[in-house]
Amino acid sequence: MGKTPVLEVRGLRKSFQDFEAVKGVDFTVYEGDIFGFLGPNGAGKSTTLRMVTSLINSTAGDIRIFGLPLSSNREHILSRMGILVEKPDLYGFLSGYDNLSMLSSLNGKRASRQRIEEVIHMVGLQGREQDKVRKYSQGMRQRLGIAQALIHDPEIIILDEPSNGLDPQGIVDIRELIIRLGREFKKTVILSSHLLNEVEMMANRMVIINKGQVTVEGDVQELLGGSTIKVTISCSHPEQALKIAAETTPDVRIADGQLVLEIPKESVAKLVSKLVANQIEVQAVVPVRKLEDYFISLT
Amino acid sequence: MNLLRFELFKIFCKPRTYIGFAAIAVLVPLIQIALYIDGQTYIEFSLQNLKEAFDFQGELLNGYLASYIILATLYVHIPFLIALVSGDLLAGEAASGTLRLLVTRPISRTRLVLIKFAAAMTYTAALILFMALASLILGILIMGTGDLIVIRNTIYVFSESDVLWRLLSAFGFGLVAMWCVASLSFMFSSFASNSIGPIILTMTVIISFIVISAIDLSVFRVIKPFLFTTYMGSWKLFFEEPLALRDIWLSTGVLGLHILVFLTVTIINFKRKDILS
Numbered sequence: 396m397g398k399t400p401v402l403e404v405r406g407l408r409k410s411f412q413d414f415e416a417v418k419g420v421d422f423t424v425y426e427g428d429i430f431g432f433l434g435p436n437g438a439g440k441s442t443t444l445r446m447v448t449s450l451i452n453s454t455a456g457d458i459r460i461f462g463l464p465l466s467s468n469r470e471h472i473l474s475r476m477g478i479l480v481e482k483p484d485l486y487g488f489l490s491g492y493d494n495l496s497m498l499s500s501l502n503g504k505r506a507s508r509q510r511i512e513e514v515i516h517m518v519g520l521q522g523r524e525q526d527k528v529r530k531y532s533q534g535m536r537q538r539l540g541i542a543q544a545l546i547h548d549p550e551i552i553i554l555d556e557p558s559n560g561l562d563p564q565g566i567v568d569i570r571e572l573i574i575r576l577g578r579e580f581k582k583t584v585i586l587s588s589h590l591l592n593e594v595e596m597m598a599n600r601m602v603i604i605n606k607g608q609v610t611v612e613g614d615v616q617e618l619l620g621g622s623t624i625k626v627t628i629s630c631s632h633p634e635q636a637l638k639i640a641a642e643t644t645p646d647v648r649i650a651d652g653q654l655v656l657e658i659p660k661e662s663v664a665k666l667v668s669k670l671v672a673n674q675i676e677v678q679a680v681v682p683v684r685k686l687e688d689y690f691i692s693l694t
Numbered sequence: 695m696n697l698l699r700f701e702l703f704k705i706f707c708k709p710r711t712y713i714g715f716a717a718i719a720v721l722v723p724l725i726q727i728a729l730y731i732d733g734q735t736y737i738e739f740s741l742q743n744l745k746e747a748f749d750f751q752g753e754l755l756n757g758y759l760a761s762y763i764i765l766a767t768l769y770v771h772i773p774f775l776i777a778l779v780s781g782d783l784l785a786g787e788a789a790s791g792t793l794r795l796l797v798t799r800p801i802s803r804t805r806l807v808l809i810k811f812a813a814a815m816t817y818t819a820a821l822i823l824f825m826a827l828a829s830l831i832l833g834i835l836i837m838g839t840g841d842l843i844v845i846r847n848t849i850y851v852f853s854e855s856d857v858l859w860r861l862l863s864a865f866g867f868g869l870v871a872m873w874c875v876a877s878l879s880f881m882f883s884s885f886a887s888n889s890i891g892p893i894i895l896t897m898t899v900i901i902s903f904i905v906i907s908a909i910d911l912s913v914f915r916v917i918k919p920f921l922f923t924t925y926m927g928s929w930k931l932f933f934e935e936p937l938a939l940r941d942i943w944l945s946t947g948v949l950g951l952h953i954l955v956f957l958t959v960t961i962i963n964f965k966r967k968d969i970l971s
Contacts, residue, residue: 448798451968474800484791488707497703500696501799543795 398425400462401551401583402447407456409442416442418607419456424551424585424600429577431594431601431615432587433690439607440587441481444555447585448478460551474502477549479557483540487529491520491539494528495546502547510546518542519568533560541569545576552576555587566593573597595619595686603690618689625683626663628654631676639669655683697801701813705779714775714821721771722764722828729760730836740845756840757833758857762933764829765861768822768868769926773875773900774893775821780814781879781892784964788971789888803965811880811957818876819869826865830858844933852933864929867946871926874949875900877956878922884960887971922952 402424409417417439424430434440445451447458449469458465460472485494492511499506506514515524518538523531528539537560544552557573558566574597576582588594594601595615602612611618630636633649640647640656643666647656658666663680670677705711729736733755784807787793796806842857844850852860878899882892903923906914918924928945931938 445969450794450797451970452966470800470802472800473798476798478798480794480798482791484794486704486707486792487790497700498795498799500700501796501801503800505696 398427400424401426401428401460402585403457403459404443404447405457405459407443407446407458408454409439409446409451410454416607417446417453420604420607420609422602422609422612424583426583427577427581428600429573429584429586429598431598432585432604433591433594433601434604438604440604441555443604444480444553444585444587448476448480448553449473450480474547475550477544477547477552479540479544479553480555482556482559483536483543485528485536485539485543488527490525490527491515491531491535491542492524494539495543498543499546506546510548514542514545517545517572534562534565537561538565538569541572549582551583551585553585553587556589557586558588558590558593566590570597591686591690615686619686623657624660624663625655625657625688627679627681627683628656628667628670629678629681630654630670631678635673636670636675639673639675640666643669697805697809698812698816701783701809702816705783705813705817708779708782710778710782711817713778714772715824717771717775718821718825718828721767722825723832725764725767726760726829726832726836729755729763733759733837754840754843755837756842757830757835757837758839758842758854758861760833760837761826761829761861762842762844764825764833765864765868765929768825768872768929769904772821772825772872774897776818776872776876777879777893777896779817780876781883781886781896782889783810783814783880784883784960785886785889785892786883788886788969791971793969793971797969804961807884807957807961807964811877811960814876814880815873818872822865822869822872826862830861842933846930846934850933850935852935860932864932867929867932867942870946870949871929874922874926874952874956877953877960881956881960881963884964884967922949925949 400423404420404422407417407420408415420439420443432440432444442451446453447460447465449465460468461475463472465472485491486497489497492515495511495514496505499511512521512524515521518541520535520538520542523535528536531539537557541554541557544554554573557569561569570593573584573586577584577597577599584597586594586598598615600613601615601618603610627650628636628640629652633652633654636654637647637649640654640658643662644656644658646658647654649655667677667680737754737759784793787796797803839854839857841854842852842860844852875896879892879896882895883889886892900923903921907918907921907924925945925948928942931942931945
């Protein structure tokens with residue numbers, strides 16, 4: 396049985412006076428997807444997300460969420476969605492806890508203390524929840540922004556640039572949280588980010604938008620070459636290493652004194668062992684961001 | 695009720711909300727003390743032409759007269775204090791980015807506007823109530839009670855027992871007038887992305903309308919009945935005898951109609967508005 400579509404966008408258009416920002420966008424998000432929403436600056440990505448979240452009205456086209464038209468079922472649909480669009484602007488004069496409590500009341504029912512604490516733990520804000528938000532760092536605001544999107548246990552979560560303002564540890568924490576939301580809590584996550592390697596690590600499906608139109612939509616692994624991985628290997632004797640690697644894959648070359656190759660994921664460890672066995676010192680094996688290459692080739 | 699509480703909580707968490715209360719807390723005692731010190735001269739001056747024909751007895755300088763004078767200042771500074779808060783309700787949230795949080799919640803835009811509108815009306819009522827209580831209580835404490843003399847086209851003398859209800863009714867009417875101002879700035883707020891614009895625009899409209907009303911030209915006389923500011927001064931009708939009930943109801947109705955129109959425009963605009971901030 397096929398997966399159930401939870402968000403279907405068809406022929407979506409948006410014009411601002413003479414400028415057409417979105418020119419007939421179509422894409423589908425299925426239940427349980429972690430869906431990457433990509434595009435360069437000014438591609439129409441934010442405008443599309445704003446239409447999907449009912450912040451702006453479309454000029455033409457159809458948005459169906461949970462099988463229902465958004466235009467005529469707005470409140471019902473929004474009650475099942477958690478949304479963080481652009482930067483997380485919250486009430487600075489309230490504490491993080493009060494922000495969540497107050498905002499949850501707008502969902503129809505104020506969240507219980509237990510639920511608020513649970514969400515605070517999920518985003519890693521425990522211990523700071525009673526501080527006023529105006530004292531929060533950008534990273535903490537980002538975490539609280541994600542928390543407010545999760546507070547009412549929505550089925551679809553839309554996160555626009557969730558890693559913005561986070562330090563490297565914060566980026567890892569949020570990545571793990573998003574993966575957990577998808578795998579453990581079976582949520583559908585729509586993720587817009589300019590950190591392409593982050594999207595590559597998290598998303599199973601994606602759409603790339605450029606100049607107001609969909610350039611490509613599909614399964615991330617299929618689009619990026621499936622089971623192979625592109626890596627660079629820094630080692631002591633590149634010429635000798637090239638010959639050994641060529642026995643495993645034809646797609647190998649030397650660039651800047653490093654071996655650059657694309658091989659099946661399961662062969663990486665075997666190749667490294669083989670190089671070491673041939674007295675070649677392997678200093679580093681670094682995966683190349685395939686999505687970045689792919690993105691640049693399309694946009 | 696939860697949502698209204700949230701809105702009121704937000705309003706009363708902002709320092710600008712207290713500017714109105716602080717201004718009244720300073721201005722009312724200032725006027726009362728000034729009247730207490732120099733009020734007799736003020737009364738002598740006001741009645742100088744009448745003293746030849748009438749004999750005035752009793753304590754004319756009292757808390758009721760002070761409240762009447764304070765009531766007359768309502769239209770000078772209170773609209774600004776009200777616009778400061780009601781003009782910020784939608785535009786301020788747009789400027790700070792929190793409007794996105796509200797609009798993406800499962801609550802209709804119409805309901806959101808109505809809740810914010812109710813909060814604006816509650817704030818206005820609190821401010822006018824504070825002004826009424828401050829002027830009456832403080833005035834009575836400092837100068838006691840007494841008869842009230844009002845000089846308009848004719849001289850009205852209201853006995854002590856006949857004044858309090860008139861003052862309270864006039865403050866009540868003043869509240870309706872200030873609700874109209876709050877609705878106007880709230881409407882402007884729905885068009886703006888920062889709160890400065892709605893505040894300035896509200897004051898510009900009120901001052902322009904008052905100026906138009908004050909200049910006695912035939913062109914302006916035609917426009918005057920259509921300006922809501924014309925009806926804002928009808929609180930004075932409570933200090934006439936017999937009471938011009940028809941005119942009071944007409945003024946209340948016109949102001950009420952303006953409130954309704956301003957609210958309707960706000961709802962229609964906000965429902966269509968693209969939240970781009």
